[in-house]
Amino acid sequence: MLNESELTNPSLLSNEIKEDSLLKKVWLEFYKNRIAFIALIVLGIVVLSCLLAPLIAPFGPLDGEITDRLLPLGSTGHILGTDEQGRDMLTRVLYGGRLSLYAGFLPVVISIVIGGALGVIAGYFGRILNTIIMRTLDIFYSFPAILLAIGISAALGQGINNIVISISIIFIPPVARVAESAVKGVREEEFIEAAKSSGAQSISIIRYHVIKNIFAKVFVYGTTQISISLVLASGLSFLGLGVSPPTPEWGIMLNNLKGQIFINPLVTIIPGLFIFITALTINLVADGLRDALEINS
Amino acid sequence: MLKFLTHRVLLMIPTLIGVSIIVFLMLQIVPGDPVDSIVPVDASKEVRAQITEQLGLNHPLYIQYVDWLMRSLHGDFGQSIVRQLSVNALLFPALLNTLILALGAGIFAFVISLVIGVYSAYKPKSWLASIGNLIGLTGISIPNFWAALILIGIFSVLFGWLPPIGMKSSVNGGSFADVFYHIIMPAVAAGMTTLGVMTRMVRSAVFDLLHQDFVQTLQAKGLKPFRILLHVLKNATPNLLTVAGLQLGYLIGGSVLVETVFAWPGIGQLIYQSVSQRDYPIIQAGVLIVSVIFILLNLIVDLLHSIIDPRVRGS
Amino acid sequence: MNTILEVKGVSKSFPVKGSFGKSKGAVSAVSDVSFSLKERGTLGIVGESGCGKSTLARLLLRLIEPDEGEVLYRDQDILTLKGRKLNQIKRKIQMVFQNPYSSINPKMTIENNVAFSLWTNGVSKKEARKKANDYLEAVGLPRSYAHRYPQSLSGGQRQRVAIARALVLEPEIIIADEAVSALDKSIQGQVLNLFQDLKKDFNLSLLFISHDLNVVEYMSDEVMVMYLGKVVEKGSAQHIYSNARHPYTKALLNSEPSMKVGVSNLDKHQLIKGELPSPLNPPSGCRFRTRCPHATAQCGNAQLPTIEVNTGHHVACHLWDMGTGSLSQNKQSDVLPI
Numbered sequence A: 001m002l003n004e005s006e007l008t009n010p011s012l013l014s015n016e017i018k019e020d021s022l023l024k025k026v027w028l029e030f031y032k033n034r035i036a037f038i039a040l041i042v043l044g045i046v047v048l049s050c051l052l053a054p055l056i057a058p059f060g061p062l063d064g065e066i067t068d069r070l071l072p073l074g075s076t077g078h079i080l081g082t083d084e085q086g087r088d089m090l091t092r093v094l095y096g097g098r099l100s101l102y103a104g105f106l107p108v109v110i111s112i113v114i115g116g117a118l119g120v121i122a123g124y125f126g127r128i129l130n131t132i133i134m135r136t137l138d139i140f141y142s143f144p145a146i147l148l149a150i151g152i153s154a155a156l157g158q159g160i161n162n163i164v165i166s167i168s169i170i171f172i173p174p175v176a177r178v179a180e181s182a183v184k185g186v187r188e189e190e191f192i193e194a195a196k197s198s199g200a201q202s203i204s205i206i207r208y209h210v211i212k213n214i215f216a217k218v219f220v221y222g223t224t225q226i227s228i229s230l231v232l233a234s235g236l237s238f239l240g241l242g243v244s245p246p247t248p249e250w251g252i253m254l255n256n257l258k259g260q261i262f263i264n265p266l267v268t269i270i271p272g273l274f275i276f277i278t279a280l281t282i283n284l285v286a287d288g289l290r291d292a293l294e295i296n297s
Numbered sequence B: 001m002l003k004f005l006t007h008r009v010l011l012m013i014p015t016l017i018g019v020s021i022i023v024f025l026m027l028q029i030v031p032g033d034p035v036d037s038i039v040p041v042d043a044s045k046e047v048r049a050q051i052t053e054q055l056g057l058n059h060p061l062y063i064q065y066v067d068w069l070m071r072s073l074h075g076d077f078g079q080s081i082v083r084q085l086s087v088n089a090l091l092f093p094a095l096l097n098t099l100i101l102a103l104g105a106g107i108f109a110f111v112i113s114l115v116i117g118v119y120s121a122y123k124p125k126s127w128l129a130s131i132g133n134l135i136g137l138t139g140i141s142i143p144n145f146w147a148a149l150i151l152i153g154i155f156s157v158l159f160g161w162l163p164p165i166g167m168k169s170s171v172n173g174g175s176f177a178d179v180f181y182h183i184i185m186p187a188v189a190a191g192m193t194t195l196g197v198m199t200r201m202v203r204s205a206v207f208d209l210l211h212q213d214f215v216q217t218l219q220a221k222g223l224k225p226f227r228i229l230l231h232v233l234k235n236a237t238p239n240l241l242t243v244a245g246l247q248l249g250y251l252i253g254g255s256v257l258v259e260t261v262f263a264w265p266g267i268g269q270l271i272y273q274s275v276s277q278r279d280y281p282i283i284q285a286g287v288l289i290v291s292v293i294f295i296l297l298n299l300i301v302d303l304l305h306s307i308i309d310p311r312v313r314g315s
Numbered sequence C: 001m002n003t004i005l006e007v008k009g010v011s012k013s014f015p016v017k018g019s020f021g022k023s024k025g026a027v028s029a030v031s032d033v034s035f036s037l038k039e040r041g042t043l044g045i046v047g048e049s050g051c052g053k054s055t056l057a058r059l060l061l062r063l064i065e066p067d068e069g070e071v072l073y074r075d076q077d078i079l080t081l082k083g084r085k086l087n088q089i090k091r092k093i094q095m096v097f098q099n100p101y102s103s104i105n106p107k108m109t110i111e112n113n114v115a116f117s118l119w120t121n122g123v124s125k126k127e128a129r130k131k132a133n134d135y136l137e138a139v140g141l142p143r144s145y146a147h148r149y150p151q152s153l154s155g156g157q158r159q160r161v162a163i164a165r166a167l168v169l170e171p172e173i174i175i176a177d178e179a180v181s182a183l184d185k186s187i188q189g190q191v192l193n194l195f196q197d198l199k200k201d202f203n204l205s206l207l208f209i210s211h212d213l214n215v216v217e218y219m220s221d222e223v224m225v226m227y228l229g230k231v232v233e234k235g236s237a238q239h240i241y242s243n244a245r246h247p248y249t250k251a252l253l254n255s256e257p258s259m260k261v262g263v264s265n266l267d268k269h270q271l272i273k274g275e276l277p278s279p280l281n282p283p284s285g286c287r288f289r290t291r292c293p294h295a296t297a298q299c300g301n302a303q304l305p306t307i308e309v310n311t312g313h314h315v316a317c318h319l320w321d322m323g324t325g326s327l328s329q330n331k332q333s334d335v336l337p338i
Helices: A022-032 A034-051 A089-125 A127-142 A145-156 A160-187 A190-197 A202-238 A250-262 A270-295 B002-026 B045-055 B061-073 B087-122 B127-141 B144-158 B176-210 B213-220 B225-254 B256-262 B267-277 B280-308 C053-060 C083-090 C110-119 C125-138 C143-147 C155-167 C185-201 C213-219 C237-242 C247-254 C325-330
Strands: C003-017 C023-038 C042-046 C068-073 C093-096 C173-177 C205-210 C222-227 C230-236 C307-310 C313-315
Touching: A022 A034, A022 A270, A034 A089, A034 A270, A089 A127, A089 A160, A089 A202, A089 A250, A089 A270, A127 A160, A127 B002, A127 B280, A145 A160, A145 A202, A145 B002, A145 B225, A145 B256, A145 B267, A145 B280, A160 A202, A190 A202, A190 C093, A190 C110, A190 C155, A202 A250, A202 A270, A202 B127, A202 B144, A202 B256, A202 C110, A250 A270, A250 B144, A270 B127, A270 B144, B002 B061, B002 B280, B061 B280, B087 B127, B087 B176, B087 B225, B087 B256, B087 B267, B087 B280, B127 B176, B144 B176, B144 B256, B176 B225, B176 B256, B213 B225, B225 B267, B225 B280, B256 B267, B267 B280, C003 C053, C003 C205, C023 C042, C023 C053, C023 C068, C023 C205, C023 C222, C023 C230, C042 C053, C042 C213, C053 C173, C053 C205, C093 C155, C110 C125, C110 C143, C110 C155, C125 C143, C125 C155, C155 C173, C155 C185, C173 C185, C185 C205, C185 C213, C205 C213, C213 C237, C222 C237, C222 C247, C230 C237, C230 C247
Parallel strands: C042 C205, C042 C222, C093 C173, C173 C205
Antiparallel strands: C003 C023, C003 C068, C222 C230, C230 C313, C307 C313
């Protein structure tokens, strides 16, 4: 049987060449996309410096002399100037990023886990379970996201974790929708029927066949949500629903500084600049990732 | 058409009920007794009991809900806790101001995104297409409250051209020109996200359509590029309309931050102030009203969609 | 030869819902189908697309639950089984699906695709992979393919993987549902021969479903012809192909283009008129009567007889009824008794 035409095709018989894993192929494609790659490096630097803030920040986040207030950019010892209390802006921005990034990333992770699970259950088992889950989640589409987040945050009370909860809640329905429609597509595939006829349990089919095939879609969707989550979280914090001063966080820092726009506009906009750069690079990375995955599927 | 309409309206009812339940329950999860936020700290037990009785808080939850729903359906949203005014007297003027701002932001975003989006789909290698790319990415990445601060920094602080806050001048304000003068920066800031989303959306929708078979047929027939573009736009209209409608909804509910920065007397700012003052009747009514507008807007978009594209009615 | 699988009066219809969940009626996909498969035999099932062949296959595997009927595997009705007992018998009947691009999980290696059937039934992963490799070799795939992903395989190679996956559970019956239809002609032959070889090597009984008359003739000992969910004719392959009795079978055989150079048989015979009727509320009585050149008033009667016109050769048609069953014995094959 081995002397058949399709098996003697030399390109198919080059067995020695180990096939690249999908992950490696996606990475190679991503690497070729210069803009996305540079964005990833910038994002990496921002995230790392924030995480390492206690090691690399020149001052303590709460240290400041009121006499040094609102020093301009490039002042000696304060490269990004100082805020309205005379605290070093670079230090505050690095420390502040830790909470902002936390509130940007965590809701996406939570909503992927919970929304993904709901979507898989609704999509795989269908029928009445689908109707109950999806119609309930549909209700959340009738609220403008920010307003709902403000409402939930307001009800839960001030706190960065309450911001995380409220953003997670508004992100769960769309993630569930993406997962559900992806599962519905996969469920019709013949390999699911083959698995069923081999006597496999639903749990096993979901684990090995369903989740593996919808993960990329849900993951790519999740990456596009990170920047939205970051901007939303800092917005809620800007409204005073997150941490209380003097704890640094990009949103609340921007709010505290906004009154100084007439005195020192350049220093005032710095925390927002970091939110913007982080969100922008995340979007560029997400776009690059989506393109790389599309080419490889 | 009538069948489609009734079908859609009937489908709206469970959604509206669900929304009202969520809005009602949202404030039930508030820690602590709501009476605390009304009565003075040193109030006597009798006073507390009287207030509890007055607000119906001694009844079971579902009765409170039905009671609240019935009153809301009659347009009675109660009294503001903090300000000695009815919720309606505060809410509806603010809602009007928000609609004005949302409309301004929508016009700004839709016009620019349509021009740039279509052009960059048509000539993807042009410099305008690169700018379109940049606008799309910036729009979806920029926090609008930060954009608002930058606009103030440039046009109010640096050049002194535009007023940094408010909706009208304190002296002789309120004319169309005056409001227009005040609305420019808030509208641009609020429309930023919509501009980004719509530019990307228009570009990819038109780009996809330009590469379909029917366009090649039209080219083969020798149609002028402009006429072909008209065909493409006609095909893109239903989807663009849907997205535009949704975005208008987001603008109505999502301008809280911009309204706060510019002190625009809209519903967002009112809700935000009520959040910090724990004025729950206003929050409840505000979120409910905005959501109902949002749902109605979706309905209108669906109806327009079905008029333009009759295939929708079948499904 | 013993009968390994006997199907008695199996039916399935799907309700069709209109707006607001109102029922619009039911699509009768499979109606009162009976047949038996002999041990180590091959039964071919032919019919146009939409005739219920694939639904029938899924009913036998209980991927879809039948409305009524019995499916006896070695005299045991598998429709009444549950749990472990069902799973044990399920493994004895395995299917090779139509579309090799949809029937293999693209996110698993070839090896894991095959091994999954085993480890999901409690075999250790190491053991399962070892066995999977043995079967991949048996279907003619080089060992080095085991760690590849399906995207680098051709359609024919994928179908081999699908066959290995069915075999790894050591079944006694293989249902091949249009298993070569998606393949190039040149590859079809290889896969068909593979089926023949494996059937011998592993003592398999084969249920071979296809719309392609040539393929079914090549593979089958016995043939069953279906039209709109019903069996119209069944018998030995020899009888059916040389002496078809049902007007539909005849028309079907006539519509197959000749493979001989320069010979066209298409215009010489009557082709089937019209379109396949909607399976939603199909014609009463004989479902073929709306397109049958010989239809009479009695064809609409609810009671449609099944007549044995030859040993083991059954036809569901009034033409062979009328108490003149013996007439058929001496009839010329292409002349109908009217």
